[in-house]
Every structure is written in structure tokens, then in C-alpha cells.
């Protein structure tokens with residue numbers, strides 16, 4: 001249920017573990033051992049300390065709730081982490097990745113990042129536009145809430 005949220009949190013740069021194969025109690029143990037906040041929709045964990053119960057099923061509402069409770073600079077941190085495996089990305093020279101990307105992607109982009117763990121390559125363009133579009137929407141709603 002929170003797979004989409006976890007991908008978005010990683011795209012915003014938050015260090016996010018997601019594992020649908022382990023149950024809530026086991027995940028809580030991992031979270032506490034590693035000093036993490038557990039995000040859940042499981043009502044049974046609602047009153048546990050260091051758990052943030054998410055009120056909504058929608059990832060955008062969930063992101064707003066998380067950013068209201070645990071604010072961080074999403075503009076500064078966005079696109080610094082692999083959305084697939086959570087590993088911090090490293091910038092790579094475009095010539096290094098040239099043979100591994102479509103020619104039109106190479107031609108249209110100056111900067112590339114690579115995940116040292118899963119080797120996925122990231123670049124700007126529409127992906128970046130979409131992420132910053134989302135950030136602007138979320139930030140706008142946050143400021144509206146603060147104004148009220």
C-alpha cells in the first residue's frame with residue numbers, strides 16, 4: 001500500500017526503507033534499531049511511539065502529512081537518492097553512460113546520476129519536471145495550512 005509513497009520519499013531525498021514482505025511488528029523493530037520513524041496505515045500501531053500513522057490512502061496527502069510533521073528541504077534533497085533501492089546517487093559524466101542510454105536522452109541532457117548499488121541511471125528532463133511539479137503542489141498546500 002505504501003510502495004508509491006516510499007518511491008516518492010526517496011525521490012525527495014528521504015532515507016526510506018520499504019519492505020512489504022515483513023509484518024508491522026518486525027518493521028517496527030527494524031525502525032527502532034536504526035533510529036527511524038515508521039510510517040504505517042495499520043491502525044493497531046497508531047498509538048505506538050516513533051510511529052506516524054498516515055491518515056490518507058493517497059500518496060500526495062501522505063507526503064503532506066509527513067512533511068508537516070518532519071519538515072526537510074525537499075528542493076535541496078530531491079533526486080539525490082535512488083527511488084528503486086534508496087542508495088545515494090553519484091553524478092557521472094555523460095560520456096561514461098553514453099552507451100547505456102538512448103541517443104535522444106544523451107543528446108537532450110547534460111547531467112546524469114547513477115546508482116552505485118543497482119546501476120540505474122537518472123537524468124533530468126521530464127522526470128525532473130514532474131518531481132519539482134509535485135514538490136511545488138505539496139509546498140503550496142503546506143503554506144496554505146500554515147496560513148489558516
Ligand SMILES: [Zn+2]
Nearest residue numbers: 082085115118
Ligand atoms: Zn538503486
